[in-house]
Amino acid sequence: MSGDLATMDQEQHSPVRPGRTWFSKFRRNYFGTPISSAISILLIALVVATGPAVLRWLVLDATFTGTAAACRENGGPCWAFIGAKLNLILFGAYPDEQLWRPVLFLSTVAAIGVYGYMFPRRQTKVLLAWLLSLLLGMALMRGGFLGLAPVDNARWGGLPVTIIVTIAGLAGAFPLGVLLMLGSASKNIAIQIPCKAYIDVVRGIPAITLVFMTFAIIPLLTPQEFIADKLLRASTGLMLLTAAYFAEALRGALEALPKGQDEAGKSLGFRYWKRQRLIILPQVIGNSLQPIANISIAFVKNTSLLIIIGLFDLLGAARSSLFDGDWQGFYRELYLFVGAIYLVICLFMDAYVTSMERERKERISR
Known part of the structure; x- marks a missing residue:
């Protein structure tokens, strides 16, 4: 025994x-x-x-170093082309002597992303850091202060433009999406109908059409001295589109929420906005993390549409590298490289949201 x-x-x-x-x-x-x-x-x-x-x-079979002639002679993929055009692909026509500025911005964004992934409980601080990184990126890229040489945004390009438009667009789209969701769920017909109409109409418009319309119509409606630059207009177009998708994703989570949650808030004497801030929205957003991640990933890929209005994002800057006569024809290597960058960004965004979701489940289980 x-x-x-x-x-x-x-x-x-x-x-x-x-x-x-x-x-x-x-x-x-x-x-x-x-x-x-x-x-x-x-x-x-x-x-x-x-x-x-x-x-x-x-x-x-690849050629990693050498000239275009050596690549054509070997016949395999020419990764030497990526090395020769790397600055143009990643940073567009930004001056070579000032490349430390976009590099510093991208390094800051990467550090914030890693920090947010490792510490999902601190998303309030991370959100503030994202907004500050946007201001830092715009300031560094533009220059004109503290001895930094000014650089016109016509020379901006590549990955920094993609990241700036993504952060600015999502920072504007999510609050607007929340307001549209609350408006479409309102019992006030004067608020409900315009919000539902906006969501239905905007979601039915192709992204490329909305970006072009925003870019072309804003100057017609705005005094000449207040016309925003291309970057802001492009971010606005994608923001208006993405806000409608955010609103619809959040509305589904709102409808799945038990009505007793709102009634409990009323019994405690909470007014409408306090109930939304303390009871409703935290649960709605928490239950919508995966749809929010999917919409954000789609936003990143939609930044490739900026080329139609003359902005060279990552894909646009990469395509411009093919204009060099010596290196023409190596488009497969180029698109594989750019696709790998988009894939890394999107996979990280998915992992970022998954870490937030995991931390939320652990907190609820306690």
Whole structure:
């Protein structure tokens, strides 16, 4: 009897083998059902069949240094083209001697993103940091103070423009989306109908049309001395579009919220805006994190539309690098490189929101 008790005690206190735990999770996630097993086997077969050829084309047959003539002679992918045009792809026509300014801005944004991912509880401070990074980026890119040489925004381009438009557009779209959501759920017809009409109409307009309309119509409605520059007008167009999608995503979460939440706030004597701020909106936003992430990712990809109004975002600046006659024809390498950058940004945004969602669930479970 004592031997059995000793054995049980040893089993209870013996550490769990991480390899066995990892393998069980892997088997459960990818081979837990016949359908998931079949899909996993097909994907593995696809990787085995195409992987060696893709690896050979990407790496073994590639030219990493040299001239365009050497790339054409070798016949494989020309990653030397990316190295030769890297500054133009990432920063557009920004002066080479001032590139430390956009680099500093991008480094700041990356640091804030990593901090927000690692500490999801501190999103209020992180949100303020995002807004300050936007002001810092605009100031650094523009210059004209503290001895910084002024740089016209016509020379801005590449990744900094994509990041600036994304932060500015999302910072404006989300509050507007919240107001539209509250307006569409209002019992006041004078507020409800315009908000619903805005959401339905704007969501039915293609993004490229709305960006062009915003860019072309704002100068007609604004006095000449108050006309905003291209960057602000482009951010406004994408902001108006994204706000409608935010409003619809939030409205779904609002309708799923039990009505007793609002009634409990009324019983405590809270007025409308206090109920929204303390009770309703935290739950609505928390339950909408994944749709918010999806809309934000779509916003990042929609910044590629800025080229139609003469702004060279990441994709526009990359395409301009093909105008060099010596390097023409290497578009596959270019689009793979730019696509990888967009993929990293979008994957990080998804992981960022997932960390917030995980922290929220842990807080509720306590």
